[in-house]
Amino acid sequence: QQQVKQSxxxxxxxxxxxxxxxxxYENTAFDYFPWYQxxxxxxxxxxxxxxxxxxxxxxxxxxISFNKSAKQFSLHIxxxxxxxxxxxxxxxxxxxxxxxxxxxxxxxxxTVWP
Amino acid sequence: GAVVSQHPSxxxxxxxxxxxxxxxxxxxxxTTMFWYRxxxxxxxxxxxxxxxxxxxxxxxxxxxxxxxxxxxxxxLSTLTVTSAxxxxxxxxxxxxxxxxxxxxxxxxxxxxxxxx
Numbered sequence: 001q002q003q004v005k006q007s008x009x010x011x012x013x014x015x016x017x018x019x020x021x022x023x024x025y026e027n028t029a030f031d032y033f034p035w036y037q038x039x040x041x042x043x044x045x046x047x048x049x050x051x052x053x054x055x056x057x058x059x060x061x062x063x064i065s066f067n068k069s070a071k072q073f074s075l076h077i078x079x080x081x082x083x084x085x086x087x088x089x090x091x092x093x094x095x096x097x098x099x100x101x102x103x104x105x106x107x108x109x110x111t112v113w114p
Numbered sequence: 115g116a117v118v119s120q121h122p123s124x125x126x127x128x129x130x131x132x133x134x135x136x137x138x139x140x141x142x143x144x145t146t147m148f149w150y151r152x153x154x155x156x157x158x159x160x161x162x163x164x165x166x167x168x169x170x171x172x173x174x175x176x177x178x179x180x181x182x183x184x185x186x187x188x189x190l191s192t193l194t195v196t197s198a199x200x201x202x203x204x205x206x207x208x209x210x211x212x213x214x215x216x217x218x219x220x221x222x223x224x225x226x227x228x229x230x
Contacts, residue, residue: 034218043120043207043221044158089157100146100211102219106157 003027004092006105013112019077021108023090026071031095034102035064035075038087047088048075080112117142118210120222128230129200135193135225137164137208143188144210148219149181152205164191164208198229 006023013019023033032051036044050057050064050073057064063076077084090105119138127133137147145166150158162183163171170183180202182194191210195202207224211217 036221041224041226043118043209043223046218046220049218100217100219101148101160101163104157107155109155 002106003103004090004105006090006108008108009106010109011111013080013110015080015082015112015114017080017112019080019084019110019112020074021088021090021110022072022074023092023105024070024072025092025103027092027094027103028071029094029096030092030103032093033064033066033073034091034093035062036089036091036104038089038107044089077110080110082112082114085110085112117212117220118208118222120208120225122225123223124226124228126228126230127198130197131229133195133198133227135195135206135208135227137191137193137210137222139189139210139212142210142212144191144212145188147185147191147208147210149183149191149193150207150209152207152224154205158207161193166191195227198227200229203227203229 004025034049035047037047038044048059048062050066052068061078066073088108091102093102121136147164149161151161152158161176164183164185166185172178185191205224209219209221211219
């Protein structure tokens with residue numbers, strides 16, 4: 001069973017537009033929500049992360065919005081650029097896991113057209 | 115710069131060969147490392163959790179005798195795919211939290227394994 005549900009599976013955005021990727025979860029024990037960016041043939045790289053005690057976190061063009069009551073969080077990429085074309089994964093960590101295990105969404109393949 | 119180094123980046127070998135993949139934490143100690151497998155255009159699938167000084171914890175459905183994990187030191191974990199077959203071909207990635215389990219996980223650049 002997928003513990004973190006991610007949508008859309010793929011996304012095409014024009015350069016300068018806003019890319020929005022959504023994730024949802026059910027497990028209330030999740031206490032940390034990172035987003036990873038992965039280019040072909042590379043490992044995922046941590047992009048931005050949020051904890052449930054804040055509703056929004058912004059780093060440059062990347063913003064996470066977090067809705068604790070709805071158990072949803074989303075990644076917004078402002079002024080999307082062709083270099084942002086990659087696969088994005090949302091994830092969640094179970095605070096009950098002493099080892100810090102992450103649960104990943106299925107991923108969103110983003111293509112930004114010039 | 116990279117905080118987790120994975121080697122080799124690519125392996126091509128014949129069926130029946132055993133292949134060892136190394137995962138090193140750079141400039142920090144990792145008592146825990148995670149090993150993932152990723153098929154094309156799919157998400158990361160956790161295979162096992164590597165624990166320094168103790169046995170690895172495998173996810174359900176992952177063969178322990180097929181995928182041997184050794185966490186030899188606080189900076190090195192190895193995954194050995196024993197007697198590899200074409201169906202073992204995949205992208206293998208390791209990760210480690212930089213610090214305790216509350217710290218973000220950093221990933222290696224992965225190993226592309228191709229079994230002929």
